[in-house]
Amino acid sequence: MAQSAQKIVRNEFPWGVIEWLAGAEVGNSSELSLARISMPPGNATDVHIHGNCEEAVYVVRGRVECTINGESAMLAAGERSIVPRGAVHALRNAGAEPCEILLSHSSAAREFALVKPD
Numbered sequence: 001m002a003q004s005a006q007k008i009v010r011n012e013f014p015w016g017v018i019e020w021l022a023g024a025e026v027g028n029s030s031e032l033s034l035a036r037i038s039m040p041p042g043n044a045t046d047v048h049i050h051g052n053c054e055e056a057v058y059v060v061r062g063r064v065e066c067t068i069n070g071e072s073a074m075l076a077a078g079e080r081s082i083v084p085r086g087a088v089h090a091l092r093n094a095g096a097e098p099c100e101i102l103l104s105h106s107s108a109a110r111e112f113a114l115v116k117p118d
Contacts, residue, residue, distance in 0.1 A: 015043040016093075024109040033108050036060075037091070037101040044092035047115045053107035055083040057091065062099025065092040088115050 007027065009020040016039035020026050023033025039045075044065075057066055058080045066073050066081045068089045073081060083089045085106075093099040 013045075015039060015045055018103075022108075023105070029108045031108055033103075033105040033110055035103045037099075037103060039091070039093040039099050039101070041093050041096055041098065045090050047088060047090045047117065049086055049088050049111075049113050049115060050083070050105060050107075051086050051111040051113065053105045053110045054085050055089070055106075055110075056104040057081045057083065058102040058104075060100040060102055062093060062097055063095035064099050064101060065094040067092070 009025040011018045011020070016037055019036045019038075021034045021036060022029045023035075024030075025033070037045075047067075057064070057075070059075045059077050061077050064075045066075055066083075066089070068081065068083055068087050070088070074094060075081060091101065
């Protein structure tokens with residue numbers, strides 16, 4: 001069934017904005033979630049885990065440092081990284097301009113838990 005409504009659930013954080021395009025928050029998917037992040041230069045997400053799903057990170061614009069289980073990789077526009085289920089991870093805008101990132105999770109109702117720094 002085609003979905004005509006284009007509902008977006010927007011969450012603002014000190015580090016940037018996440019807009020949920022698909023998933024349980026939006027009410028249009030029972031199996032996956034899709035989000036778009038906008039983040040100013042130098043900002044970073046909180047360190048966190050998703051215990052019930054994988055996460056795909058795709059950089060649309062900018063340079064992003066993706067840290068997974070303590071290992072960092074620099075991603076440019078058009079590059080991606082896969083975060084395994086249960087991996088401790090965070091994203092940081094490593095560029096001089098705002099970045100845009102697409103996230104996809106293998107669950108519509110992903111678990112989310114903050115990880116305290118050591």
